[in-house]
Amino acid sequence: MAVKKLIILILLLSILSSSAYAYDLHDENIWIFKGMYELGPGERAELDGYTVKVHTVNMSSKQPSAILLVYVNKDFKESFYIDTAANSEQVYKDELKINVLDISKGIVSLETYKQKFERVWITNIPKTALKTSDIIEDGDYSVRLDDITEEGATITVMSDEGPVEVKYLSGDHRKFSDEFMLHVIYVNKKDQEVFVETLRTGVPQIKTDVLTDKSIYDSGEKIEYRFMLTNNGTVPLHGLILTTGSSEGNVNEPKIQSSGLEPAKTKNFIIPVSAPVTPVAKTMNIRSEITGYDFKGNAYSGSGQTEVLVKPYISVEKNVETVEKPGSDIEFGTEQYFRISIILKNTASFPVAVTVKDETDPSLIPYDLKNTEWAVMVEAGTLKEIKYYAKPTTPGSFTFTNAVVQWKDNGETCTIQSDPIEEVFQIHGSKVTVEKYLSPGYALPGEEIKVTINIVNTGSREVEAVLSDNIPEQFSLVSGKNDWKGSLGPGELKEISYTVTTEHTGKLELPAATVDFINKKDQPGSSTSEDPVLYVDDMTGNARPGENEEKIRYEEYPETYTEQESGPEYPAPGRVEAAGFMMSSFIALFCMLALIPATVYLYINRMYK
Amino acid sequence: MGFLALIGSALLFVTFALTVLFILVAISSRLAMLTLLIVPIMAVIVLPGTSLAFLSYRHFLFADGLVPVNNFHILLTIWSTLIGIIIYTEFLTWYLKTGKRKRTEEQKTESPKSIIGKLLDKV
Structure with a gap:
């Protein structure tokens, strides 16, 4: 009795589970393109659990050939002899297909495909009710319900290739090309109504984003560069190849392969990039291009780029702070002084001799320094700090300029400045x-x-x-x-x-x-x-500012200026001197004025004679 | 006070200048030149205090006090003007006389008067 029940149960389960075994009409068992590879001897391509490795390449014979090894989950399974003629296509257990494109210079170029049920058909017009003679349009295709009989619904699909009239039952579907499918969901014979949906093959859509952890890097610093790929399409992408390049610096993995990306999923690629070692600030451009394929092998690509600033291998930072003076220090009447530090950093792998100049306000006096210029050696990968103090000679507001660093790089003078100090420092004091x-x-x-x-x-x-x-x-x-x-x-x-x-x-x-x-x-x-x-004024016009300052004399004229008590140490010039001065003035004027008439007189007189 | 001093000084200098010009026109240019020189010098020699006080009297101060203008400057200006007038009068007289002599080839005795004096005589 128990055996009988068991047999009935097994039969029921077999009947019920038979429909569950069938794949959804949206899926198709197809060869999915998994990528194209160029492999030399010993190189391998990783494909979702499968590994294809080139064992040997024989270029000596007329027809180049190679031996490929196929691994499943790292276990060796089978080897294949391939060439570019009759043995160019090899299939492993109807699961993996290898198509050889070319064998040259010891490199095997091949395409890989995996057989897989994959969602290909995407609903385009969702479930729609059709009465007799009703038509729905889907792009180039028109669907018309002709009539409904006991044998089913007669539906005509019209396209550029002409009308196709077919009888459908509930649940039937039919493909009209590689891109259009009609699915009859339910035929309601009683109400003379049919529920249909149309399906189209989906396409992947690439969206890219790039970012870096910082925007400014030191020379030689590792840049964490991320490339984010999102598939916004309706079908998966396969055989992804990410190529990264940079205008400066070094990309450690210029080419990265990945098996695929499902719809609505995002994949992060982290590519290590090294910033260049540069004596001057440079803008570094990092650019990536991604290529992927849909189930038919159609290529889709996208790109992204970003720019980062690479600082010179010598960097300088200037910090200023005020320090309170002790109460006993009353020099210049100021209550604070300045502590200035200049920090040099060498990120290069070699020592650098630099000259540091730091111009200060003229009213500042550096402590124990003749000038604020230093020649220092900054060892590789180290910091060097220059610290000094400056005394303000007057209270008030002080601003500071940038510190300037100069050094030689391959015979050329390189100059950098510290960041500007925006702060205005107030020095208190009495003046x-x-x-x-x-x-x-x-x-x-x-x-x-x-x-x-x-x-x-x-x-x-x-x-x-x-x-x-x-x-x-x-x-x-x-x-x-x-x-x-x-x-x-x-x-x-x-x-x-x-x-x-x-x-x-x-x-x-x-x-x-x-x-x-x-x-x-x-x-x-x-x-x-x-x-x-x-x-x-001594009243005679003799005293003029700046003239004979050491021997200013003045005269005394008692007739009119009796109030002027001239000092006995100054002898007064007499009338003869005054008359002589006037005489000489007159003669000088006469000579100057007579110069031109005298010249003309002499000229004319000679001419007439 | 300053304005009165200016008016007084101006009257004195105008009188002096007119006197010299009158001598130039009516009597002789050489005498005018001599008068021009002798009068101030004699004044300084005879009355040095008064004369020099007068000559050094400051009327104006230009350029924020750096350029004083006193009577001595005014005297020099009058001197230069009148010396110029006398010299050029003599020169023009000689020039016109010489040209006329050359044209007529006649020797005439010239009046010691200047050309301006002769013109005034005709009027």
């Missing part, structure tokens, strides 16, 4: 500027002269200031005060003015004004103006 000037600077004896002293706090701290200014003996104060004491905020200006007069003549120097100040931290400072100069 007072004093200016002293006279108005007018050229006067007559007894004329009032206005002396102006401008005290400006050019620092960033409030200070208590005291003005010290002296009036020489030969001057007498007319109005105003020449002393002042008070506080000045940052940027504040204090103007002090007074009026003096003098009876002395010639070039007279007034002493400089001095301001002593102290800030909130009790740090003292001092500032002094320049010595202003006054020219006092």
